[in-house]
Amino acid sequence: MSSTEGKHLKAELHKLECHFTWELNKEDLDLTDLLNRLEQHVDFNLGGKVGLAQTYNSLGYVKYHLGSPQDALVFLQKCVEVTREYREKDCDKWLIVPYGNLAWLQYHMKCFSECESYLEKIRGIAQKFPDSALGLHHEVIGEKAWALFKFSRKYYNQAKECFEKALEQDPMDPQWNCGYAFVLNRIESRHSSAPDSPTIKQLRQAVYTNPDNDELKAILALRLAQSKEYDEGEGLMEEALEGSPNAPNVIRYVGKFLRAFGSVDRSIALLKRALEKSPTSAFIHHQLGLCYKSKTTDLKCKGSAGTEIQRLRSQCIYHLDKATELKPGFVIAMTELAVQYSEDGKLDRADELFQQTLQIAKEKNEGLQQLYLHYAEFQQYRRRSLPTAITYYMECLTIDEDTTDGKKSAKHLSKINERQSSKSPGSGRHQRISLRKEAKNAGP
Incomplete structure (x- = not known):
């Protein structure tokens, strides 16, 4: 191939709509964790044949970036095969993305004639549907939305926009409704779960268009319970569990529902039953850790013996530690693990983990408010460093004062202010200024 031909080929490749052109930056991705999650999707057949085709497509891209181009080729070819099987005659638009991935993969493998062959297939599809660009078809926009959603939480807002565009073209498509519900559930605050919230409305629509999807039912059940709609939530939870008694993705939410409500x-x-089916699930270990934390808290409130509390806390730490081991950068689990080390009297280990988590959370811009609150409490009550505690209470409050964590930080600062006011003369305003000075001097 001449240099001119190579430039022309590369230019055409860059115009394609596929994983290789969607700016899925490697620095935003945890490829090993992503690979594990995608493989679990295949193992448990999540999403049926439609979901299987999407997962094979993504696995091809991930395998290429992990240095296994031949494995990538196998997965992408499986994607085409499954798509043709379940879409039958109406499959052309659904093949735009896998053909694009295959063209890029063959190019990277220096198989230029095969690359050209896939480009020719895409040109044929474009000629068949001349009224719009390939990237404007809802089949392509929806596939892009799923990729953005699955690959990184940094892309959630972009995924939301893509799902909305896909649904404008096909409002009743089950896959786009399902994906839109999932991404809204991740984006919308758990503390704003009202019966008429956008998330609950979309979950209802998604269940309507996906009546056999028990994961959607379990998530809707949890959301309804959070909005005090307990009877409907419990009914959906039982229905989800009956339909998918061994599916870890369902049991994870059902377990969370049961823990949250007694x-x-x-x-x-x-959750233990689910762990037998999916032993490398960081999320199930995380939920188990939170269950043991709940039992520990309950026993402490009842004034039970310390030995039983210690046993339960050890179980909590074990599962949280496994969660962070299986999913490095799992900020919420790392934060809770640091709190539990603190409760266990291992202050240096807790401080070290808090510092690691702060660095990761800032890089990912994830879980910072809750982390600031817990670290401030650690500094105030364990390290007895009031200036540092004030610094992080203020950081927490700055993010959003109307959330549960924000309100807790405000309450802590108010109590500190009251205590300082009672010890020395000066107005409340003077004391608030003093708090800010202390925080500033302590540094972030």
Whole structure:
């Protein structure tokens, strides 16, 4: 191939709509974790044949970046095969993305004639549908939305916009409704779960268009319970569990539902059963850790013996530690693990983990408010460093004062202010200025 031909080929490749052109930056991705999650999707057949084709497509891209181009080729060819099987005659638009990935992969493997062959297939599809650019078809926009959603939480807002565009063209498509519900559930605050919230409305629509999707039912059940709609939530939870009694992705939400609303032992039993099916699930380990934390808190409130509390806390730490080991950078689990080390009296280990988590959370811009609150409490009550505590309470409050964590920080600062006011003369305003000075002198 001449240099002129090579430039022309590369220029055409850059115009394609596929994973290789969607700016899925490697620095934003945890490829090993992504690979594990995608492989679990295949193992548990999540999403049926439609989901399987999407997963094979993504696996091809991930395998290429992990240095296994031949494995990537196999997965992309499987994607084409499954798509043709379930779409039958109406599959052309659904093949735009996998053909684009295959063209790029063959180019990178220096198989230029095969690359040209896939480009020719895409040109044929474009000629068949001349009224719009390939990237404007809802089949392509929706595939892009799923990729953005699955690959990194940094892309959630972009995924949301893509799902909305896809649904404008096909409002009843089950896959786009499902994906839009998932991404809204991740984006919308858990503390704003009203019965008429956008997330609950979309979850209802997604369940309507995906009546056999038990994961959607379990998520909707949890959301309804958070908005005090307990009876409907419990009914959906039982329906989801009956339909998918061994699916970890369903049991994870059902377990969370049961833990949040009083059935902690039943939640532990379900989650342990799920762990047998999916032993490398960081999320299930995380939920188990939170269950044991709940039991520990309950026993402390009842004034039970310290030995039982210690046993339960050890279980909590074990599962949280496994969660962070299986999913490096799991900020929420790392934060809770640091808190539990603090509760266990291992202050140096807790401080070290807090510092690691702060660095990761700032890089990912994830979980910072809750982390600031817990670290401030650690500094105030364990390290007895009031200036540092004030610094992080203020950081927490700055993010959003109307959330639960924001309100807790405001309450802590108010109590500190009251204590300082009672010890020395000066107006409340003077004391608030003093708090800010202390925080500034302590540094972030």
